[in-house]
Amino acid sequence: MADPAILQTSYILAHAPDFVRYGSKPSRELAVDPSLLEQLTASLRPWEEVVAYPPNQVFIGNLTPAELAEIPRPWFEHLVPDASPMGPFGRIIDQASLYGLMKLSDDFDLITISEGLAQEALSSLEGIFDDRLENITGVPLGEIEALVKDADGMALYHHGSLAGFMKTVLQEDPSLHAHVLFENLAAKATAVLAVSDLLKRGAVPPEDIEYLLNTGEEAVGDRYQRGGGSLSKAVGEVVGCINATGSDIKAFCSAPVHALVIASAMVSSGLHDKIVVLGGGSQAKMGMKFQGHLRNGVPIMEDCLASMAFLVGPDDGQGMMLRLDLTGRHPIGAGSSPQAIYQALVVEPLERAGLTMTDVDRYAVELHNPEITEPGNSGDVPKTNYRTLAAMAVMRGEIEREDMDDFVTEHGMPGFSPTQGHIPAGVPYLGHAHVAMRAGEMTRAMIVAKGSLFLGRMTQLVDGVSFVIEPSPGLTETNIE
Template identity: 40%
Template sequence: MKNPALKGTSTALIHTPGILLQQANLEGAPFRHLLAEQLRSFESVVRYPPNQAFIGNLLPEDLANIPRPWYKNSLPNAKREGHYGEIFPEDEFFGLLYTVDVNGLVCLEAGFRDAVLENLRSHPALGRLKGVTKAQENNFSFAEIQEMIENQEALPLTTGGRIIGCVRKGNELDLHLSAARVMENLTAKASAVAALQLLLWQTGLQPEEVDYIIETSEEACGDIRQKGGGSFAKSIAEACSCSNASGADTRAFCAAPVHGLMQAAALVQSGIFKNVMVVAGGCCAKLGLNAGIHLKHQMPVLEDMLGAFAVHISQDDGINPIVRTDLIGRMKVGCGDSPQMVYRSLVEEPLTKGGYKICDIDRYAGELVNPEIIEPTGCGDITRMNYKMIASLGVLKGEIHRGEMEVQVNRFGVPGFAPNQGHIPSGVPYMGPARDLILQDKINRVMIIGKGSLFLGKLTRLYDAISLILERNPKLDKETT
């Protein structure tokens, strides 16, 4: 059987200070009245080094050369467009939210709607969306929107401190289709649509060539009878005009993206499908998760970004990196929660099976959350702690000298740079840099690790983890010889 190959990746960031404030109000956060004072401007989020790494304008490894805190060391002349994707302002995202809504639940004030849609039509990727080219024919005045907010329990949409629209309930009696839930679901859909549309535009793959979409976010759409029935995947395919595609959602908390990559690779390798997309949109419930702590430390509120990605897995072309489906690492039920046992299952077992040592992996990428977001909570740099566990495993196996641990961690550990969106940091944002570095013959192998907190669902006390290896295409070595 042919190896599945990584053909392309894209990433998207959406600056959402208005949605952040909305979340704080919905949750009744005691500090919500202070948030506006610490919110970042769009220009500042574009210049923020981790965000530039996320969209591909610098390697995550380069962050080690930029003094911290990064929010005090902005990058001059930074651009919103990057090698892998783009950073979008909130007003454009509200326009996108409107275009992917097929049930008339997102209502925008007519003047704002016309202006933002005109702006989106000039975008090289999003301008191709049928919801942008053929927008809904409805007009709402500010007075009508205000009436829906005051009397129909609609959720206001605000940007720049002013109300520009609202989101209505999907059903009068179903709490699972409340305006807040509809907003959560459409936010995940719209951000994933942005990422997939960017990927199609960047790679030149035609929408009708997509066979299957696996959606791996942390949301679960449904109604009172089927609370997580789905399907985000097929709705995203529809929005992006992938007329020949089907799809389904995969859920495993933060580990879902790597499960999705494994499934995509298996579907391609088996010959069932040729072009499979793994996508995930952002989670607005995670916005401002640690905002109170950031305010206490007199920091900007850094959790003001939605993250999204799309990954294209296809048949081996003899050039692109392959996914080693024979070397999948998985946290089995019997592992328990011992870190040593977990990393033996995730790292040691697949490497041993492939005849590799710990240091044969050029980069490990797992839980890539930006440390500036997490460290103020007292958790430390989670990303780096994971790499220390891997290095410790190498010491126990006699493959790394104890005195070389820090050197090896600095060599193979990808620093955290992703927004704190749960599923988004779990290894996948490094797929783009990994592919490029492998194609440039600078590295040979990367291990992507996803970890998930299954215990949050109160069905088990277990958590989950899974890993896979990206590797230089062996056909390139055969051609060289």
């Protein structure tokens, strides 16, 4: 039996200010009050500020979560000097590159872009993605104006001006309306880059990948099976994973952690050797808290799509071992109070291994950037979760009540992830954990995700899943040498 490990991580932020208006919340509010658009547009950030925004620098690996904790709030006023869009395990791309990726990922002529945007996309993508570039073609702006006037679909903007069109495939099929296809294509395109970067970074030929597990929440399908489709093979095809098959795992925010456990089990059983777990950006979540941001006079910070990819395979001596004997699960009968959830996800697996809560160096929980959620009175979600964990440790007699703040500092971290649905729950930390383990600074981390199953109105249940990672023995030996 092979020991499964997470071998590589990859994260992408795609700055897409002109997509914010099509987020679910902004589009509903703009339908009621179109004059809001001016205010919304005026509160968007330029590229330089998005790149230099400290939480974004943490997301791609140029800053550590611990370094972020030292930067005073508000972070949007404490930009990182000379910030690079390239990081050790991620990168930030601009909107032209995103349009280019969407265009080259589009197999059904769904999206039309202007000649000018096509040119800009091609030059922006240089050195980022170099396949299928011949698909990035544009049409004269007049043709786009005509489509907007006469065809079913939605206008697309770049630098605030009309620059493209997304078509509705069938008016009678809500699953194939332009805004749904736009969400799906944005998720596909951002996932394509995350997977491509992942394989390049790991020097893994795409044809070596055997299985793909998409974890995004987009509903790909048509009127007969809304959400029943899959993005896994669609993404793998663009990246050249010709020997891979795949399927999608759906569990709201906890899907990526489920998928990493499943992928590890596939490796452990010998079913597949090299597996990619991926998730594209969530267009619907863009600008979700924009009203709170406008009310408080802060920039609209949900201006990026985020995507990610992880390579899972037999331990190569350089990865993070995923301990299948230490996974946590939230059974249906466990109850949905925070203590019931954390008992099931954290305490139970640790107890099984004879470990205490303080034996885990770092917990990665819901890592939503609090600067995004607080202006809308949604609180600091990571902090609430870490305090809950600390209280569990108090109740178990592992720490004193007055040591709770220290536990939060020592075993937690500030939230740095954009509020992109399935992206923030635990997994944004994997890149940082890998760096810390390579440096010999960490022996054990726990990745914990929760999912709000009740949102779909089919159950009152919540979901949850967790796993423990430890450095590969190979990593430790490298350090000793």
